[in-house]
Structures are given as structure tokens and as C-alpha cells.
Amino acid sequence: MSDYYTGLLVFTCVNIIVTAGLYLLIGGTGLVSFGQAGFLAIGAYTSGLLTTRLNWPFPLGLTGAIVFSMLVGVAIGYPTLKLRREYFALATMGVGEAIRALISALPNFTGGSVGLPGIPQKTTAWVVLLLTVVSIVLVRNYLKSKFGRNALAIKTDELAAKAIAVNVFAQKQIIFAITCGLSGLAGALLAHYITYIDPSMFDWNRSAELVTIVFVGGLGSLTGGVTAAIGVALLPEVLRFANEARFLVYSLVVLLVIIYRPGGLFGNYELSWQSLARIWRKLTGGARKEGAA
Template sequence: MINSFYEGVIVTCCVNIIAVLGMSVLTGFTRLFSFGNAGFMAIGAYTAAICSVQFHLPFALSIICGAVAAGIVAYLLGSLTIRLRGDYFLISCLGFGECVRVLFLYLRDITGGATGYTGIPFRTTWVVALVCAIAAFIIAWNLIHSRYGQAFSAIRENEVAAAANGIDVVKYKKMSFVFSAIFAGWAGGLYAHYLRHITPVLFNLPKSCELVITTVLGGLGSLTGSVLATLVVQLLPEFFRKFSEYRMLAYGIAVVLVILLRPAGLMGYKEFPDLFKKSGKKKSTGGA
């Protein structure tokens, strides 16, 4: 029905959409930058893989274990670091991501070290991936439009005023951080059950950067923008296979261009449906 090349493209896109949606809630709506979310993907991937292979848990349960493990680690890390100001928090996340990667490299008995963890059953078909991505979008959308999402946006806009209005800033920041980690873990688990063989290199610093860059490209504060940007970032290299070595170069140029030309990202604060609303409004209100 669908050949393995397209299946690969769809699964990769969907997995990244889930991870980027998590980033979008964290970075776009709460304005916390994390360069360590590949670390959470790794935790999700390895936990889910080990659950499947060693404990023969059903696929869905393995994925949930992976996501929960990432969430727990994020909660513990967040308890320590969430009070740090902007750039210091970013650096602590960066350090964490690298720690996870190196740790998985050294724990050879559990993770297989640099040669990777093999024998994971193939479970993430393109249908599974697509269903998960849609579910992830719905969950993120509902979160953002709940009073929790309102609190996230308030923190993004003005932390002092948010606190003055009765928002427990630390609690909500941590919630946002854990949420993004759960999504990253979910994505990692799915990815592991697609690749069937995972190595720590998959979840290195460039992967974290890719997630952040995608979120920034899509617009900080737009879930649909994040999805759009993920599709662009994931699909373009597929069409330009020959130049895949220059991937990061292209990202860099793309980010510079977007920052210069569209500082708010592809979508800015707008969601996809807003684009149509806006144009309709202009017509009706004319010059007002």
C-alpha cells in the first residue's frame, strides 16, 4: 500500500512532530529554552526498547513506560534547575542532554554502548505514527487552550506580573518542562520501534538543536507553525538527498533568514486557522 521509503518519511516526520510539539509548549508558550530534549528522547527510546525486549511488555505499554520515565527524570531535573534564569537553565539542559548520551554510551551491559541496542521489534508503522502525532497535537492544543496554557503564556509575557496575578511560576514552568519531556520520550519510544536499532549518537546535541531550531522556525507561540516547520525541516532533506551532509548548514542559513525576514517565525503567534479569520475580518471591517 505504501512503500518503505514513504513509510520512513512519514514515521520520521510524525516522531519529530511529537517531539517538536513538546518543545513548542516549553519554548513557544513558556519561553524556556532547552537544548537537552534529545536526552529525553533517548531516555524514552531506551526505556521503551528495554521494556519491549527484556520484559516483553506490549508495545503501547512500552511507549508509555518510556514517556513516563522521561517525565520523571524531567521532574527531578526541573526541581533542581527550573529556578535558574533563562540562559543558565538552557546551559543546564545542554549539559543534561550530553550526560544522558555519554551515560548510555558507557552503560554497555544495559544499552549496548556505542554499537547500540538491537532486536527491538518493529511496531511503529506509519499508521501508528500518524495516529500518535494527531493525538499529540490534540493533547497539546487542549493544554494550550486550558487555564494551564493561559498561565504558560502569562509567564512567557511577563514573569513578575504572572506571579503578581497568583500564578505559581515555578510549578507551571516545571509542568511545562515535564510535558515537553513526556512528548520527547513518547517520540523516542516510537522512533526506537521503527528503527529497531538505536545508538546514543541518534540523540546527540545536533538533534536537540534541530528540535529548538524547528520550533523557532515555526514561530514561538504557534502549534500549527511547529507542525509546519517540522514538515519543512524533515521533508526538504529527503528531496535534496545529495546534499544531506550540508543539513546543519542549511538549518543555520534558514534560521538566520527567518530571524531577519520573519522575526516571529513562520507563523508568529498565529495558528493556522487564524490566517483565514484575519483576512475575512479585514474585508468586513474595511479601514477600521
């Protein structure tokens, strides 16, 4: 696989992994975090520092990134997850920017705004693909369990959820920890592909883009989120010929989706192997008929 396509695959999969986690949070509890780029940064820097400064092997660096992102997620979640939805969104936006500012403010430790170079390039196409599939499966499994039902109950009616003994705060803590862990994993995978990271890569535009992906994909559809993540990663490449105009087209697509499909492209519809097979049969069946005629 050429470098160009490997790069595209890595960036796409990084988006998918964060989206899977963020979908769990937004689609599960209704809370929107505008600070996930900060957790990408935490993952990227944790693994980057562990592997360069302490010479930890790549798998341990990834694990460290996941664990530390989850711990920060729990610490941030403790005071913020009890807030109303709009305040949680604002608080996380602040947290994301604070993480970035903190990384810039510690040049001796993190390299500051100059960045952290020389991270070993370990993220291969197979590693990123495998971890992407694992992430999606974990989120799907969570949603298909009693925890998924609890999350949906919290999203639709927190009061009624409490009345059936759901510990709303604890459930949100678990979900936010998973969301942040996946963001950390994605950040680490990114760092070990591009080998150089600096704080400007993880600004709040990035956080907003990630939230946009979930909303475009559909708040009730994990496969919708995954599809949107792929689309958002690939669209700028497809539109590369259009240069400056591609951001215009991108914004237009997002706008049209929000206006004409406010539930997201997929709404509550989930792609399954059966539905994929049906689409495949339709396509091939149609082709055969055309061939016969």
C-alpha cells in the same frame, strides 16, 4: 505505502511530536531546553529495553517510555526550572549530553556505544499518525485552558504572574513534564521503527535541530512549529539531488528566516480549519476562474 515513504512519515511525525512538546515549553514559558535529544534517548531506550529484555508488549513499552521520561523531566526540572532562562538552556544542554554519556557508560545494561539492536518493529504509519494528532491536540488543549493563560503570563511577565497567585515553579514543572513525556514518546516510536538505536543518534546537534524547528515555526504558533517540523524533515529529502549542498541550503533557509522573520515563519498566526478552507477556496476558485477564461 513503500518503506521509503513510511520511513519519511515516521521521521517527520517524530519531529512533530517533539516539536509540539518543545513548543509548549518555549512558546508557553519562554524557557528553551537544549537537551531534548536526551529525552528522546530516554524514551527510545526505556521502550527498547522493556520490550527486548522484559518482553513487555509495545503499548506498555510506549507508556513506560512516556512515564519514565516525565519522571526524569520532573527530577531535572526541580533544580533547573528556577534558573534564569540562559542558565536553564545551558543546564539542559549539559543534561542532554549527560544522558547520552550515561547510556554509553552502561554497556551491560544499555548496550553502550555499540547500541541496542533487535527492538521489535511496531511503529506503523497509522500508529505514528494517530499519536502525532493526539499529541498536537493535547498541547493545543493545554494552551487553550487556564494553564495556557498561566503559561503565557509567566512568559511575558513572571512577576505579574506571581502577583495574581500563579505558582510559577509548579506551572513550569507541569509543562516541562509534558514536554519531556512527548519527547520520550517520540523516541520510543523512533526506536520501534528503526529497531536499532545507539547513543550517537541523540547528540546535542539533534537537540539544537529541534529548538531550531520551534524558532523557525514561530514562538507564538503551534501550527507554525508543526509546519516547520514537516519542512525540516522533508527538506533534506527534497534536496537529496544536491548532496553535500543540501546542508548549506538548509542552513541558509534557517538563517533567512531568522533575519527576515525573527518571530518565525508564522509569528503568532495559527492555522485553523477555517483558514485552511479559505486557502483551499482561493486555490480552487482561482483555478476555476482560469478555466473559465
